[in-house]
Amino acid sequence: MATSLNDMMQTVPQWSDYIRILPEIVLSLFGMAVMMLDAVMDESKSQKALGAVALIGAFGAIGATLYQAQYPFGYGFWEMVRVDAFSIFFHFIVAAVTAVVILASFEYMEVQRIRAGEYYGLILFGAVGMSLMSSAVELVLIFIALEISSIATYILAGFRRRSATSSESSLKYFLLGSFATAFFLYGVALMFGATGSTSIFAISRSLESGNISLLAYAGLAFMFVGLGFKVAAAPFHVWTPDVYEGAPSPVVAFMSTAPKAAVFAVLLRVIFEINSPVPTRMWLIWIVAALSMTIGNIAALVQNNVKRLLAYSSIAHAGYILVAFAALPSSGIPAAMFYTAAYAAMNVGAFAVISHFGGEGERYVTMEDYAGLGKRSPLLAVTLTIFLLSLIGIPATGGFFAKFYVFSAALQANLVGLVIIGVLNSAIGAYYYLRIIVAMYMHEPKQEAPVAPIPMGAGLALAISVVVTIYLGVIPGRVLNYAQQSVSELTPVGQVVSLQAPHAVEARMATNVKKALAH
């Protein structure tokens, strides 16, 4: 009941509360600015300017995140959000992906003849939800953040409004996404019923005290189903290929990385906090991880559409990340975090190439179109090759260390069977990624028409993605260290956390009492 007492004593947010959600504030303000400017500016000239405002907003969010990292970690808004190394890591991924996607969208919007300032606004609002998800420690706030990010991406998926495939993809994403959300919410309700709270730490403490009821198990299972849908893990993956094929490519770059990173952050918090007293989680995650890797990779073998192929590959990658979830927290959490970062870099890059190469109406997306790209546009072919090699997991790219850490974390937890399945799957995966590379360099081009030169925005986006992919593959130490640092804050069984939480409440109460006395 300490929280409700605290509520009564302190009803006005403190300055520190606002700093705990600074990136979200910055993103929201810039999102609103984009919407306002869109209404007053001349439509024919406003596109680049609005994009620039959104870009400043994304970089502002990166800056705000860096500022948060300097500020003492802790809770904000009555233990609704928690800023720690863990949330800062994911904030950074979300903000960086947002910035790169906005850069990649500049010329895309022109080529597709889409005039809409709200596109950039929606990307920023989606990023608000994703950032909030990674710092929220309260299930209802997580639900709201999940919906902010999902609703924005539903609209973005249908942004090529006149194209039937795009609106179909938006519809499928919307229906299945809301379906999954309802499952997640039912899980939250059951968890609330089992423990009387929706705060992750309170739930964890209540479950630690023994007698875990059937309600709690059911709640966790429902939540896992809902979140599994959102990260496209098998058997909840059927929407992925359709949605990724129909949605605009820069939007796919966005929604295959940033929301996934945020949902994985939620899963990490939920699974390693709430679920830690429950050892049976292992086999459930084991099965989902093995299924995702196998289904994703095998279905990708027969795809001819490159966007669809990468959609199946993203299912497989969700499986690799889930392997880390089955491992021990001390090595599994940093491995999953590192994988998310590396995957974000390489996948955003790959989709940035696709969105540039696709041309008007995204005509060029099949394997035959990519034939001979090495001759037609060597630079584009080389960048795509780097991302594909990283997706395979070739050394000197981020993908290699990502897979390496995940599998070694699984080996430490003695999950030999899962590691064998994972490594076999990586070998299958190499085949279809190499198929694209072979098509680009070994096959004769179907048409000789030169590819449009890479424009500045897309060029910058590609450059950033390449640099990050190679950086993570050559010097992964710093990022991994930061990820490991966050483990101590997200400890299993809440050793540190549950000690800290009452302490924070006490400290705040003490200051409130002092203030009350001063009056």
Place this chain on the structure above:
Amino acid sequence: MVPLFYYLVLSGILFACGVTGFLIKRNIITIFMSIELMLNGVNLSFVAFAAQWHALSGQVFVFFVMVVAAAEAAVGLAIIIAVFRTRETLNVDKVDLLKL
């Protein structure tokens, strides 16, 4: 007083009706209504649990869920209109340009 169990069973039935409707109905609007039914099943269990725990928070969550459902409805209906404009059908089986 009606026992908690009854509320939970009713909310479970509502949720299950929603899931069934989602899976077997073919009209997009009906499917969408099924999702709303699922959310309302959840709302009922939130309120029932709030009464059981004497925690007001459970009832407040229902408002959040309603607001989110309203936002979802606004976006969802707009998407359905966009689909109808390009395909002139509300049957999900006919919205099949992207193979599953």
